[in-house]
Each structure stands twice: as C-alpha cells, then as structure tokens.
Amino acid sequence: MRNTNGLSLGTVMVLHALARGCRYGFDIMEATGLTSGTIYPGLDKIERLGFATSEWEDGKIARSEKRPPRRYYVITEEGEKALAAAMQRYRSLASVELKDGMQAPVP
Amino acid sequence: MPPRREEYDRRPRHLRLCLAIIRVAGIAVPRARRAAWCEQWNAELMHLWRRRADLAQPRLQSCRQVILWSIGAFKHAWYLFRTDYTMDILWHDVRYGLRTMWRGKGLVAIAILSLAIGIGANTSVFSAVDVFMLRPLPYPQSHGLHTVWVTNAERGWTQVSYTVPDFVDLRERSQTMQLAATTGGTFNLSGGDRAERLRGTYVTPDFFQVLGVQPAVGRGFTQEEGVPGRDKVAIISDGVWRRRFGGDPAVLGSTIILDGETHTLVGVMPPHFWFRFPGVDVWTPLSFTGDETRSSYRLAVLGRLNDGVTREQAVEEAQRVMGQIAQDYPETSTGHSAMLLSLHEDVFDEGFQAGTLISTVAVAFVLLIACANVANLLLTHAAGRGREVALRGALGAGRIRIIRQFLAESTIIAGVGGVLGLGLSVLGIRGLIALMPPSFPQVHEIGLSPRVLLYTAVVSVFTGIIFGLAPALQSSKANAADILKEGGRGGTGARGARLRKALVVGEVALALVLLVSSALLVQGFARIRLADLGFDRSDVLTMQVMLPEPDYPDSASVVQFHSELASRLGSIPGVEAVGGITQLPLQGGSAAYYTLVGEDYSDETQRKVTDFRHITPGYFAAMDIPVLRGRAVQEGDRIDLPRVLVVNETFVLRHWEDSNPIGQQVVFGSGTAEIIGVVADTKDRGADVSQRPMAFLSAYQGLPRFFDWAIETTVPMETLMETVRSEVRSVDPNIPAYDLMSMDTLIERSLGGNTIMAKIMAALAGIALVLALGGVYGVMSYSVSQRTQELGIRMALGAPAKAVRSMVVRQGTVLASLGIVTGMGVGLGVTRGLSRFLFGVSPFDPMTFGVVAVSLLLAGLAASYFPALRATRVDPLVALRVE
Numbered sequence: 001m002r003n004t005n006g007l008s009l010g011t012v013m014v015l016h017a018l019a020r021g022c023r024y025g026f027d028i029m030e031a032t033g034l035t036s037g038t039i040y041p042g043l044d045k046i047e048r049l050g051f052a053t054s055e056w057e058d059g060k061i062a063r064s065e066k067r068p069p070r071r072y073y074v075i076t077e078e079g080e081k082a083l084a085a086a087m088q089r090y091r092s093l094a095s096v097e098l099k100d101g102m103q104a105p106v107p
Numbered sequence: 108m109p110p111r112r113e114e115y116d117r118r119p120r121h122l123r124l125c126l127a128i129i130r131v132a133g134i135a136v137p138r139a140r141r142a143a144w145c146e147q148w149n150a151e152l153m154h155l156w157r158r159r160a161d162l163a164q165p166r167l168q169s170c171r172q173v174i175l176w177s178i179g180a181f182k183h184a185w186y187l188f189r190t191d192y193t194m195d196i197l198w199h200d201v202r203y204g205l206r207t208m209w210r211g212k213g214l215v216a217i218a219i220l221s222l223a224i225g226i227g228a229n230t231s232v233f234s235a236v237d238v239f240m241l242r243p244l245p246y247p248q249s250h251g252l253h254t255v256w257v258t259n260a261e262r263g264w265t266q267v268s269y270t271v272p273d274f275v276d277l278r279e280r281s282q283t284m285q286l287a288a289t290t291g292g293t294f295n296l297s298g299g300d301r302a303e304r305l306r307g308t309y310v311t312p313d314f315f316q317v318l319g320v321q322p323a324v325g326r327g328f329t330q331e332e333g334v335p336g337r338d339k340v341a342i343i344s345d346g347v348w349r350r351r352f353g354g355d356p357a358v359l360g361s362t363i364i365l366d367g368e369t370h371t372l373v374g375v376m377p378p379h380f381w382f383r384f385p386g387v388d389v390w391t392p393l394s395f396t397g398d399e400t401r402s403s404y405r406l407a408v409l410g411r412l413n414d415g416v417t418r419e420q421a422v423e424e425a426q427r428v429m430g431q432i433a434q435d436y437p438e439t440s441t442g443h444s445a446m447l448l449s450l451h452e453d454v455f456d457e458g459f460q461a462g463t464l465i466s467t468v469a470v471a472f473v474l475l476i477a478c479a480n481v482a483n484l485l486l487t488h489a490a491g492r493g494r495e496v497a498l499r500g501a502l503g504a505g506r507i508r509i510i511r512q513f514l515a516e517s518t519i520i521a522g523v524g525g526v527l528g529l530g531l532s533v534l535g536i537r538g539l540i541a542l543m544p545p546s547f548p549q550v551h552e553i554g555l556s557p558r559v560l561l562y563t564a565v566v567s568v569f570t571g572i573i574f575g576l577a578p579a580l581q582s583s584k585a586n587a588a589d590i591l592k593e594g595g596r597g598g599t600g601a602r603g604a605r606l607r608k609a610l611v612v613g614e615v616a617l618a619l620v621l622l623v624s625s626a627l628l629v630q631g632f633a634r635i636r637l638a639d640l641g642f643d644r645s646d647v648l649t650m651q652v653m654l655p656e657p658d659y660p661d662s663a664s665v666v667q668f669h670s671e672l673a674s675r676l677g678s679i680p681g682v683e684a685v686g687g688i689t690q691l692p693l694q695g696g697s698a699a700y701y702t703l704v705g706e707d708y709s710d711e712t713q714r715k716v717t718d719f720r721h722i723t724p725g726y727f728a729a730m731d732i733p734v735l736r737g738r739a740v741q742e743g744d745r746i747d748l749p750r751v752l753v754v755n756e757t758f759v760l761r762h763w764e765d766s767n768p769i770g771q772q773v774v775f776g777s778g779t780a781e782i783i784g785v786v787a788d789t790k791d792r793g794a795d796v797s798q799r800p801m802a803f804l805s806a807y808q809g810l811p812r813f814f815d816w817a818i819e820t821t822v823p824m825e826t827l828m829e830t831v832r833s834e835v836r837s838v839d840p841n842i843p844a845y846d847l848m849s850m851d852t853l854i855e856r857s858l859g860g861n862t863i864m865a866k867i868m869a870a871l872a873g874i875a876l877v878l879a880l881g882g883v884y885g886v887m888s889y890s891v892s893q894r895t896q897e898l899g900i901r902m903a904l905g906a907p908a909k910a911v912r913s914m915v916v917r918q919g920t921v922l923a924s925l926g927i928v929t930g931m932g933v934g935l936g937v938t939r940g941l942s943r944f945l946f947g948v949s950p951f952d953p954m955t956f957g958v959v960a961v962s963l964l965l966a967g968l969a970a971s972y973f974p975a976l977r978a979t980r981v982d983p984l985v986a987l988r989v990e
Contacts, residue, residue, distance in 0.1 A: 025147070026154040029176075036179025040148075041186035048190070067157065068150035 007045075010034055012086045014042035018052055018075040019083050025071070043073060051079030121170045125152055125177035132180035137191040138505030144187070148180050200515035207495075208516060211488045217885065218484040219524045221878055225477025226528025226566055228874060231535030232470040232867075234559045236463045238552045239455050245379075245549070247319035248411075252450035253418065254383075255286070255408040255425055261442035269406040271399035273432055273440070277408070280428045283421040284410035287314040289382070293813075294365040294389050295655050296351070297841040304653065304845035305347065307365075307389035308382070314390075317411050318382065322374030324348075325359045328392045338392040341365060342374040347388045365389065366655030367841070383407065383454055385548045401432075401439040410447070422447050454548060461943050462864055468937075469624065469871045472617045474566070476878045479610040479617075481524075482574040483882055485517055486607050487889045489578040496582045510579040517575020518568070525567030529555070532563070538870075542863050544856065577606065604890070608922055611886045615926020615963065618872075618879035620934045622959045625865070625872035627938055627952060631945040632865030635858055638794030640692060641787055643731035647817050647850035648824040649691055652835060652842055654812045662746050662810045668838060669806055669814060670742075673723050675834045681822035686726030687806055691815040691850075692791045693857040696720075701802070703762060704772040704779070717758060718791065718799050719775075721806040727753075727786060729817040737769045737784030744805040750780035751805055755788045758800035773802070780804060793858070794946070817850065824849055864944045876963075879926075880970045887919045888974035903983035912975040919971020920964070927960050 007015070017028045028039050046052045054073045062069035075083070129148045136144045155176055159169035208215045243249045255277070257267040269277070269288065278286045287310065294307045312328035321327050322342055332340050341363060352358045362369045370391065381387065393406075412421055425445035433443040489496075496509055536553060543550050652672070659665045669687055676685040690696055698718050726732075727739045735756065744751045752773055759768045771782045780802075788798050806814070820827055828847050835844035848856075855862075891898070898911055938950040948955075 024151070024154075026151045026158070029155075030158070036151075036176045037182030038179075040179065040183040044183070044187065044190075068146075068153045070150055070154070071147045 007082070007086055008042075010038040011042040011045055012083070014039055015046055015051060015075065015079060015083045015086070018046070018073055019080060023070075023072045023074070046079065047073070049078075049082070050076060051082050052076055121174060122152070122156055125173055128174075128177045129180045132184040135181075135184040135188045135507075137187060138507065139503070140187065144184075148177075148183075152177060197515070200512050201519065203512065204516035204519055207492065208519065214484045214488050214885075215520060217881065218481045218520050219527065221477040221480040221484075221881065222521060222524030222567075222570065223527035223531055224874055224878065225474040226525050226563060226570070227531030227535050228470050228473050228871060229566055230528060230532035230555075230559060230563045231539050232466050233562050234532070234536050234553050234555065235539055236467055237556065237558055237562075238549050239459055240463050241558075242549075242552075244451055244454065246450075249319075249450065251412040252318070253284070253410045253412065253421065253447045254450060254453040255284075255410050256446050256448070257404065257429065258444045258446050259442045260444070266446065266448075268404040269408045270401045270404050271395050271406060272401050273429070273443075274406050274408055275395065276432055277425065277428050277445075280431075281410075281424060282413075283416040283424050284412055285313070285317045287311045287317040287409045288393060288406040289314060289409065290393060290405050290407065293653060294391075295367070295653055295841070295843060296347075296389070297364045297367070297843075301836075302841050302843035303351075304651070304843050305365075305388040306386055307391065308387050309393035310390050311393050314393075314409065317409055319411075320377070320380060323377040324356055325372070325374030327374060332392045333394050335394045335396050338394040339368060339370045340373045340392065341370040342376060342390040343372060344376050344380065344388040345378040348375045365391070366653075367657035368655070379551055381548050382409075383450075383548075384546055385550075386545055401436055409450070418447060418449070458943065461940070465624075465864065465941060465944075466867055466871075469621055469868060472621055473871050473875050473878070474570070476614045476617050476875050476882070478570050478574045479614045480878055480882045480885070481517070481520065481570070482577045483607050483610050483885055485513075485520075485575060485578040486581060486610075487885065489513065489582040490889075490893070492582065509582070510576075513579030513582065514572065514575045517579070518571040521567045521571025521575070524570075525563055528567070529560075529563055539867070542866050544863065581606065607886050607889075611882050611922050612926040612929060614879040614882040615923050615967065616930035616933060618875040619927055619930025619959060619963055620937055621868070621872040621875040622963065623930075623934045623956055624938055624941055625868035626955045626959055627941060627948055627950060628865040628868045628944055630952070630955065631948045632862045634948060635794045635946045636855070636862065638790070640791075640794060640854075641732065641789035642692065643819075644850040644854060646820050646824065647729065648820055648827060648831065648847065649815060649817055649850050649853050650831060650835075650844045650847045651813070651815050652844055653814070654842065656812065658839070658841065659812065665810055665812060666746065666807045668842075669723060669811070672816075672835060672838050673725060675838065676816065676818055676831065677725065679827060679830050679834065681820055681827060682818055683821050684725050684728040684819040685723075685816065686729035687723040687811075687814050687816050688726050689721045689806070689811045689814060690791075691817060691853065692789065693793055693854055694815065696792060699775055699802075702774045704774060715761070717754075717802050719802040719804060720791075721809045721811045722803050723806045726803075726817065729819040730789075731819075732789055733787045735785045735787060736767075737782070739784055739786070740803065740805045742807075745807050748808070750778060750808050751783045752780035753784040753786055753803040754782055755786055755801040757788055757798050758802060759785055761800055864941075876966070880966050883919060883923060883967050883970040884973065886922070887915065887971040888977065890918070891915060891974040891978045894978075898978050899983040899985070902979075908979035911979050912972075915975035915978050916968060916971050919974075920968055923964055923967025923971075926967075927963055930963075931956060931960065 013032050013034060014028055017031045020031070022028045022031050025036070025039050025043060028034070028043075029036060032039075034042075043052070043054070047054055052073045052075050054071055056071050057069045059069050126149065129145060129152065133141050133145050133148075152173070155173055159173065162169075164172075244252070246252060255269070257269055257273065258264055259267070268290075274286070274288050289308050289310045292307045292309055294305045296303045296305050310328070312330050312333040315321050315327040323345065325342070327342070328340065332338055343363075348354055348358070358372055359374070360371065362371055364370070376390070379385075410421065412418065422445070425447065429440075429443045429445040433440045499509060499512075500506075532555070536555070540550055540553055654665055654668055659668065673685050673687060676682060696718050697720070698716050701715055701717055722740055724740050724742050724744075727734060734753075737753070740751060740753060754768065754773075762768070763771070768782050768785060772779050773782065786803070789801070790796070790798065791801060792799065818824075818827070818831065831847065832844050835842060846853075901911060902908070934956065935951060942950050
C-alpha cells in the first residue's frame with residue numbers, strides 16, 4: 001500500500017507517532033504496535049527524506065538513569081507537511097490512534 | 108556508546124542471543140553506518156528488556172517478544188543494504204568493472220571464452236537430457252502408459268513379447284488396464300510413379316484410444332476392422348501424406364496398394380507422431396484369426412492404467428493372469444509371469460539413462476574446468492590490482508563494497524560468457540542431433556526451449572557468483588598497508604598462489620578423468636566398429652527387397668525373382684559378385700531349434716538352437732567368407748532336390764570336434780537338411796556378442812520374401828546405385844529396392860546408438876584438454892611474470908638460462924603430476940560406470956590410463972615451457988627496475 005509520496009503505511013504510522021511526540025524506536029513500537037522490522041527502516045527513510053532529524057542523547061543523562069543512551073528523533077517542518085499530505089490521502093489512518101493509557105514520555 | 112561487555116554477561120541468555128542476532132544482521136549494514144546502527148539496536152534492546160521487566164510479564168512470553176523483536180534487525184539491515192546499493196552504485200560498479208576488464212582484456216577474453224565453451228556444452232547436453240529424461244512423453248496422461256512383457260525365470264526370460272492367445276486372455280481378464288497390442292512390419296507401397304518401402308506397425312483397433320492420440324486427419328480404426336478380411340484399411344504418417352499425396356485431405360477414403368493388396372486410407376497421424384520408436388509410416392489393424400499359437404511371441408503390449416489403479420496392482424494382476432495361463436497350458440507356458448515397464452522406461456531404457464547420466468557428469472566436469480579457469484584468471488587479474496584495491500580500502504571503501512565490485516565484474520564475465528555459450532550451444536545442439544541415430548525418438552524436440560534457456564541463465568549467474576567470489580574474497584582480505592609497502596607487486600600473496608595452484612591441480616585431474624573415459628569409450632567404439640567381423644565389408648553395396656505374398660504366392664515365383672535378379676545384378680559392369688541373404692550381418696537375426704538325426708530331445712527346453720539364414724549361391728563370394736570344407740550353396744540346389752546346409756565352424760565344434768561334419772543330417776521344424784560345407788565364423792550379431800552357431804540354407808530351397816543383397820563392386824559404388832535400382836525395377840516394377848547403402852554405412856547405422864557416447868565423450872574430452880592446458884599455461888605464465896624481479900636477480904647472479912627454465916618447467920610439472928595422480932584416483936572410480944559402453948574394453952585398462960597420464964604430463968610440460976622460455980628472456984636490468 002503506497003501513496004504518491006512513496007511512503008508506506010508503516011512509515012506514515014511512524015511519522016505520525018513522531019508527530020504525536022514519540023521520540024525513539026522502542027517508544028514508537030509501544031505506541032503503534034508495529035514490528036521492529038518496520039519501525040527502524042521507517043525511521044531511516046524518514047530521516048533520509050528530511051522529515052525528521054536525529055541525535056544521540058547526552059551520555060551523562062543515560063548513565064545517571066543507568067540505561068544506554070537513546071537516539072532521539074524530532075519531526076521537521078517538512079515532516080509535518082508530508083504527514084498532513086499523507087493523512088489526507090490515507091483514510092485508513094483514521095483507525096490508527098495511540099493506544100489507551102500510553103503517553104508520550106516527557107524528556 | 109554500546110553497553111560495556113561485563114554488563115552483557117550478567118544478562119540472561121536470551122538477551123545475549125538477541126545481541127548475537129543483531130550482530131549477525133549488522134554484517135549487511137554498510138560499514139560506515141554499522142557501528143551506529145549496532146549501538147542503536149543494542150540501546151533499544153535494553154529499553155525493551157527493562158520495560159518487560161517492569162511490566163513483570165511471564166518470563167517465557169517476554170523472552171519470545173524480545174527475540175522476535177530482534178529478528179526485525181535483519182529487515183532493517185536489508186533495508187539499509189538495499190538503499191545503500193542503489194542503481195547508481197550498481198551502474199558505477201559496472202562501468203568501473205568494464206574499464207578494469209578492458210585493461211586486462213587478454214585474460215578476460217580467455218575467461219569469457221572458457222566459460223562460453225563450458226556453458227555452451229552444458230546447454231547442448233541439457234537440451235537433449237531435458238527432452239529424453241525430464242519431459243513427459245507426448246501422450247495425454249502419459250504416466251499411466253506401460254508396456255507389458257512376458258517373463259520366465261526358468262527359461263531366463265526377462266522381457267519377452269506376448270503371444271496372441273496370451274494377450275487375448277490378459278485383455279479379457281484385466282480389470283486394471285486398458286490393453287492394446289502392436290507388432291512391427293514393413294510394407295511395399297506401390298502405385299504412383301514408383302514403388303516405395305515403408306516401415307509399418309500392425310495395431311489392435313483400440314490402440315490409438317489407449318495411447319490417447321487420434322489421427323490428425325480422418326479417423327482411427329473401428330472394432331470391426333480388427334476382424335480378418337475387414338482389416339484392409341490404413342492410417343499413414345504425416346510425412347508420407349505430404350510426400351506422396353501432397354497433403355491433400357481428399358485422399359481419405361481412396362485406396363493405396365500395400366504389399367499388393369488394396370487398402371482404404373482412413374486417417375493421417377499428426378506430424379512427428381511416434382510410438383516406442385520413430386520412423387513408422389503406416390498403421391494397419393492387427394487382426395486375430397484365432398489359430399495363433401502360444402509359442403509365437405511377437406506382440407508388444409501397451410497398457411493404460413485405469414483411474415485410481417497403481418502400477419503395483421497392475422503388475423500383481425498381470426502376474427496372476429500369466430500364472431493361470433501357465434497352469435492351463437503347461438506344455439507351452441510353464442513358468443510364465445509378467446512385468447511392466449512404464450512407457451518412458453521402455454523407450455528411454457537403461458542405455459539412455461546411463462548415457463544421459465554420463466554425458467551430464469562429463470559436461471559438468473567441463474564446466475567445472477571452465478570455472479576453475481575463470482576463477483584462476485580472475486585471481487590473476489585481481490592479484491595485479493592489489494594496489495588499486497588497497498587504495499580504495501584506504502579511501503574508505505568497505506570490504507563488502509570491494510567484494511561487490513569484483514562480483515559485478517565476474518557477473519559481467521558470466522553474462523557475456525552465457526550469451527556466447529548460448530550461441531555456441533546452437534552449433535552444439537546441431538552437432539549433437541547429427542550424431543543421433545534415426546532410432547532416437549523426440550529428436551526434433553531438442554532445441555533451445557524456455558526451460559533450457561532458464562537452465563543456461565541459472566548456470567551463468569551461478570558460475571559468475573561462485574567463481575567471482577574467490578578472487579573477491581582473496582583481494583578484499585589483503586591488508587592495505589602491506590600492499591602499499593610491497594610496492595604493488597603482489598597483493599594476494601602466498602594464499603592466493605596456493606588457491607590458484609589448487610585450482611590447476613583440480614583442472615588437470617578432471618581433464619584426466621574425461622580423457623581416460625573418452626579414450627576407453629573410443630577404444631570400445633573402435634572395437635565394435637573396426638573389429639574383424641569375419642567378412643570383407645569394403646566395396647560392398649547393400650540393398651533390400653521384399654516380395655509381397657499376393658504377387659509372389661509360392662516358392663517358385665519367389666525363387667524365380669531372386670535368381671533373375673541375381674543374374675541381372677551379376678552382369679552389371681563393375682560388379683564382381685552378388686549374393687542374397689535373408690538378413691545381412693547386424694540386421695537382427697533368425698534362430699531355430701534343431702536336432703541331429705539319431706538324437707532324442709524330448710524336452711523342449713533342452714533342444715539346441717542355431718541362427719539360420721537363407722542365401723543365394725554368390726553370398727560367400729560377395730562377402731569374401733572362406734569355405735573351409737566341402738562346397739558352398741550352388742545354383743543347382745533347388746526346391747525339388749534334397750535340402751542342403753552350410754554351417755560355420757562354431758556349429759561344427761559343437762557336435763563334431765574330431766569327426767567329419769560333411770554329410771551329417773540336421774532336422775529342423777521344416778524338414779531335414781544335409782551338411783555340404785563348412786565356412787569360417789562371421790560375427791553376424793556384432794563384435795561384442797559371443798560367437799554363435801550358424802546354418803546357411805539355400806534360398807532357392809525356401810521362401811524368403813524379405814531379402815537383402817550384398818553386391819561386391821570393383822568401381823565406386825555410388826556410380827552403380829541407379830543401375831541397381833533400375834535392374835530391380837526391370838524384374839518387377841512394383842518391387843522397390845530400398846536402403847541402398849554401403850556395407851560400412853549399414854554397420855555404422857546399426858551401431859549408431861552404441862557409438863554416440865564415444866563421439867560425445869571424445870568431443871568433451873578434447874574441450875577439457877584445451878581448457879585445462881590453458882589453465883596450466885595461465886598460472887605458469889602469471890607466476891613467471893610475478894617473479895620477474897627474482898628471476899632477474901638469479902640471472903644477474905649467474906644462474907644459467909637452462910637452470911631458470913627448468914625451474915619454471917619443474918613447477919608446472921609438479922602441478923600437472925599432482926593433478927594426474929588425483930585424476931587417476933577419481934578416474935578409477937568413474938570409469939566403472941562406463942562399462943556398458945566399453946564393449947569388452949576393461950574400465951581399468953592400464954595401457955589407457957598410462958598413455959593418457961603420460962600425454963597429459965607432456966602437454967603440461969609444453970604448457971609451462973613457453974612461460975619458462977619467457978622467464979629466461981628477462982633482462983636482469985629491466986627486471987630489477989620493475990618497481
């Protein structure tokens with residue numbers, strides 16, 4: 001299933017999750033229920049198209065929380081536009097919502 | 108920043124498994140991104156694992172989730188691999204590959220040519236294997252078709268035709284099969300401008316129904332046409348229809364004259380229709396009178412399994428029926444049983460199976476040799492590029508990237524080789540078809556079918572990848588710093604050289620196997636073809652005539668025809684002697700039971716058998732068969748006089764080792780004959796069959812309707828053919844002389860199926876030899892060029908040219924010897940499988956093995972001599988300045 005932007009439904013869902021404030025892969029997985037094999041290539045594609053930027057979080061924060069550092073993604077303006085266009089085209093996206101009880105984590 | 112190592116080890120096993128999965132998947136990720144990629148996946152894995160722990164899920168469930176999640180790393184890695192390796196880069200690889208290949212165009216051309224030859228040979232052989240062995244026979248639901256045969260363990264029968272009453276009984280009682288029967292025949296088709304001899308088959312009326320093929324024009328036979336007296340109808344082949352009747356559908360219903368009897372044409376079979384063997388042009392109904400005996404075995408029985416019946420059930424039933432027959436008719440049928448062959452097994456028998464298997468293996472060997480050559484040449488080519496590869500590596504090209512570059516090049520080579528090979532295979536297939544005797548069915552189907560093209564494509568791509576991989580791995584492994592330090596001289600170092608040498612040893616070994624096999628086959632071929640058959644076959648023209656019963660009803664008229672023809676042929680200028688015989692050598696045979704007067708053979712199975720022929724007086728003279736005792740058959744031995752008999756030496760040895768056989772009486776079913784002479788043995792059934800006793804009776808005391816003629820000539824026989832034809836016509840214009848050919852051609856044709864293997868193997872072995880020697884030459888000349896510096900120093904220090912030369916030759920010889928020893932071992936195992944085609948030549952013939960080994964060694968010497976010669980021409984000054 002592809003729209004004219006060349007974004008697959010999975011990729012649009014990832015973009016949508018980013019727009020809703022999800023910031024890293026695992027987070028998106030919990031929010032969307034997509035498999036890892038869809039999310040990470042989707043993130044790469046989104047970044048390559050300039051719809052998002054990414055950076056590694058500061059190692060100090062991670063260490064203080066005793067976990068590995070995360071790679072955070074932030075949606076760009078182009079990303080928002082592309083998402084809006086895709087949402088228009090994807091009626092089926094109406095059914096994709098964040099799952100109950102899930103909240104975008106606050107950094 | 109990935110988690111530290113000690114942290115992993117404290118983690119549960121399933122987590123470590125996930126980390127391993129991620130690491131494996133990471134191999135496909137472009138090198139520039141791999142570290143970051145692994146880090147990201149590891150980090151995400153930790154998040155996931157912690158979250159699972161927080162949620163306090165059942166352990167098993169969370170394990171499964173985590174492992175499934177890590178499998179996604181493969182998809183991600185594949186995605187990155189794909190997007191990284193875009194068409195741009197592919198195109199770049201191709202362009203770059205073409206450029207570098209152009210620089211080494213000599214080597215590349217040899218590689219492509221080797222591959223083209225290998226692929227061409229494989230495609231040619233596969234096209235035949237496909238038609239013979241892989242395709243179903245061209246009949247609807249052909250897997251249900253079987254042939255049924257009589258067996259008899261007591262009499263040593265493994266596959267014997269049916270008698271008419273046995274067939275009728277089987278057909279009546281069978282619940283598992285629809286059954287039809289056929290028997291061969293030949294027909295004189297007269298009328299029109301000239302008479303013609305056609306091969307025919309008598310078939311039961313339901314034959315076409317059972318087979319599932321109906322005439323393309325007109326109809327098959329009806330049940331009523333299987334009754335004697337109403338059976339004068341005929342179906343003809345498409346070939347005869349077009350040739351004799353211009354393809355005119357209006358001929359249906361008209362009459363043709365077969366063997367002097369009027370038949371109504373009712374149908375024309377589709378083009379290329381055949382059953383069990385090709386070349387049949389007429390089908391007429393097989394009618395049973397009810398008087399047939401249970402001791403005349405002449406029907407080939409075709410059965411089609413009914414729906415839902417297995418072959419085992421059909422076999423069991425046929426055996427049961429034959430068992431009943433054996434009980435009911437003990438005097439003729441004791442011990443009878445039955446066996447089934449699928450029609451495919453029947454047509455493409457063990458000889459075909461062994462032949463196709465051997466050809467396939469041989470041609471695979473040729474391809475392997477070609478591939479070894481390609482790998483070798485690519486390694487050589489790559490070795491010269493050590494510096495280039497090192498530079499690319501130093502500039503940041505990943506190992507995968509470099510391997511890809513090499514693979515692109517080898518795939519181009521394989522692709523071009525494949526296309527050229529396809530072109531060569533067109534010639535190969537044509538040659539292969541030309542070798543096939545007319546008795547091979549389905550030959551017209553052999554060609555570049557879609558399946559063959561697919562096969563070629565797969566083989567090409569496969570060889571491209573497999574044999575591009577070796578040099579790719581070799582060169583990409585090299586350490587950039589070492590090579591740049593080395594001054595770009597080598598690149599792949601000792602390991603590459605070892606691999607190249609191993610490839611050459613393998614090539615020589617395979618070539619030796621092929622050479623030995625083909626040498627053995629050619630010897631076997633020569634043995635049956637050039638063997639002394641006991642008669643002189645040069646300058647003998649042969650032909651056949653057949654006298655149909657309606658026109659030649661009795662012995663008098665038959666004898667009249669033959670003796671008039673003999674005298675007419677004998678008076679043609681340039682004809683030295685003329686003799687007629689019921690069957691010329693290698694054209695099949697007739698055998699009969701006999702007893703000697705005064706001996707009692709009450710038990711049928713104890714009676715002696717001898718081959719027999721009817722001959723005219725000139726036969727021994729025409730064939731230069733010496734009469735050892737007594738006299739030959741003479742003109743005067745006519746029907747109204749006591750029957751005379753000439754026997755061969757083997758016959759004499761059987762009964763009268765010490766006494767005189769002349770005057771002895773021999774009793775045949777048709778009467779008694781007196782031995783008047785003894786002739787030397789002749790190998791009438793071929794050189795590979797043990798000598799059998801033979802009895803020659805006078806044709807003028809018999810009724811030989813089918814008659815072959817041997818005409819010994821003193822002038823080129825081509826000049827006599829038309830005269831011979833017209834002499835036959837002048838005796839009776841309705842009798843065609845057919846199959847006019849030299850005795851050599853006749854024998855060659857009869858051996859066709861047996862000799863094709865020798866021809867194919869000789870061709871393949873020749874190709875293998877050239878390819879393998881090319882390999883030895885390539886490696887040696889490369890090694891010389893790599894050692895220019897060293898050789899220069901040696902010569903500068905005073906090494907004589909001879910010593911340098913012999914050093915290089917010695918190296919080549921060692922490689923060849925290793926290959927020969929390996930090949931000997933393999934060869935001893937392989938040649939055993941050839942024994943069917945060797946006709947008495949031992950598969951381990953030491954002479955053959957020795958001669959081939961020595962020749963190959965000498966060829967190896969020669970192949971390394973030229974590089975050695977070049978080595979001594981090295982000017983020390985130039986050599987030292989090489990860098």
